Each structure stands twice: as C-alpha cells, then as structure tokens.
Amino acid sequence: MRESYTKIKQSIILLFGEQLIFNKEFDKYFLKLKENMMNDFYDWLVKCEEGEALGSVPPRKQHKDLFVFFRKIGNSTRAILIKEQNSSFIQLILTNHNSYDDKRKELGYKKSSYYKS
C-alpha cells in the first residue's frame, strides 16, 4: 500500500508541479484509501489538470481568481483541489467532513449536507 502511495504522490507532483501544497493531513487520509480509490482519485486529478472535470469559481468575490474542484471519496473522505485561474494548481486537500466544511465555508460555499454541519 505504502509503495502505491509513494508512486501516486510522486505522479501528483509531476502532474501539477512542485508549487502544489498538500494539507497537513493529506498522507493520513491518503493512506486510509483502498488501492482502487487511490487510482480513481488520481484519475480525477488528471481530468482536473486536463480541464475535463467540472469545477467552479467560488461565489465569494475575494476568491474570484480561483477555480475549485470538489470530490467525495467514499463516505468519510473529501478532496478539494484549488487552481489559480490562468495559472497553476496551488493546493490539494484530502480530509474529513469537518475540515472539508471549514474550507468550503472559507471559500464561500455551502457546507456539505452532512448531518453535523
């Protein structure tokens, strides 16, 4: 598992470049994923990079220069990928519901419909 994790993480850096920032808990949540989930997650990242995945511009005007992609992985893991419009991908977050909701709120999105929200 750790082998495929290292391989996929390296591929992510190659895909988006060294400027990409991972959240602190990225490794913890990434290692919790099953191998097929890791591969699906990577396929989604490739689609985001190719401009094929559907993302959105945050509705809050101070973040209008960003383009954000959200992804639900299983029941408990959530991913957020943030890109600067006309520029590169800057942040990849893999986390639980609580931090996901905090980040969504910061960007001006509705919190998820998770009960605790």
Place this chain on the structure above:
Amino acid sequence: MDKYLLKTVLERKEDVVHLLFTSNQLSIIQKYLDKQELTNSEKKSLYTSIKKKTEAIKKLSLKKNNDFFIRGNLIPERVEQAKNIIKQFPGEKVFLAGSFLFSKNYDDIDIYILKERGYKELHKGNKHIIYLTKKRLKQAIFQSTILNSVSNYDNYLEYNFKKLLLNELMSLYHEAIIEFLEKQSKKESLRNLIFNYYLSKNKLIDAIKLKQLIKNSSLEKIDFYFSETCKKFYSKKYLYVRFLEYANTLRKTLKNLNNKVHIQHYLKLYERIIHED
C-alpha cells in the same frame, strides 16, 4: 401546535375531516398556517376546540401498540424490525428514520438518540447511531427525517429555519448542476437545493418526496428551484448586482476551460435573471 398534522387535516378536508371540523375551523387552520393574524375568537377556537381535536387525532393515529409513534408511509415489516431495534435502547428517547423504513434497498439503519448535550455519530455494522440534542433536532433537516420515522416518544418539534447566504445558495446550485451532468449517484447538493426551495415556500418535505423530485429533475427544473429560491429570499436589486459581477467573472473563466458546458449553463441563467423585468 403540530403544523404537520394541521396541514394533513387541510389536505384531507374533503373526505373524513369535515366530520370533525366545521368549515369555520378549517378556515382558521388555514389562516394559522398562512401566518395571518387571528382575531381573539379565532385564537380561542384554535387553542381550545381545534387543539383538543388535533391532539385526539394524533393520539389515535400515531400511538400504536406498545407506545410507538409511527409517521409516514412505511414498510410494515421494517416497522416491526425498527420497534425491536428501539427496544435495545431501554430508558432512552430513540427514533429510527431514513431509507431503511421506506425503501427496499438501503445503505444503513439510522438510529437517533436524544441526549442532553453534544453530538456524536457511531457506526456499528450497518447501524448508524446519531446522538443529538433537542435543539439540533429542531433543525429542518431532522424534522424532515421525522416525517418518516418510528419512535418511542413524540419527536415532533417546530422546525428552525435559517435562510442561506446568497454565496451558499449559488454554490449549491453550481454543485447541483455538476452532480446532474456527471450523473453522480448521490446528489447531495441537488437534494439540499430542492429542500431549501420548499422551505422557502414554508413547506417541509420528507425524504420520499425528495427522492422522487431528485429522480424527476432536469437542468430546467434545477434552474427553476434556484431562481425561485433566490427571488424569495433576496431583493431584485441585490441579485442584479451580485449576478452581474459573478457573470463577468464567469465570462473570463470560460476562456480558460476545455469542458465549459456547466459554466455556460450558469452564465445563461444569471444573464436571464439580470435581464428579467
């Protein structure tokens, strides 16, 4: 007063209810639900005879054998299973809700347990146990789940509703469109958008109706839910300013995307609302 029960009374006034309520009492119920001002004599009628009758109906219709309260159109075998599960929590205020009670296929069994403070969720096998306070139970989302539930106490409460910020409503709409276009299996944002649309109409809808509405949704319907909810909650002027600004951002974004079908769709709707008289 149990507003849900009062609404049911009005919906069924043509068949059996007229035997219990006079047409004057029905019009008082209608006025009360529409939040119109009642005269003193109407108030007296509402809080004496109407209240007593509705409480009697509630006792007859809800309280089944062994003190269980059953709401909604549920699968009988699942109701029996639910009663047995509730019996495993003696001395607690417990209710079961969710697809387990009304759908052949279900993911897990949602068990809600009332407690004094805090919030906790546990997963034990296929059981999803949610500990929550009475205050949290007042949230519209929980009062909606109660509309199809089996309980060992009367779990009905007046629901609390806080309108969404325009940012939040817009993001719900964007994600509902993405979920629809990507044919995602769990359309959480669409569900949330429809739920908020009905709340804006002062209607609390249950999970069964939500499921049907999600199934029958289309891009046009999603646009409708969003635009109507916006118009209900926000002034024309505010929407004009915010949508004009956001539409300009979207136009710039369009230049950098390969897959832009969703952005074009949002833009079309925002422009339509901006140019509406």
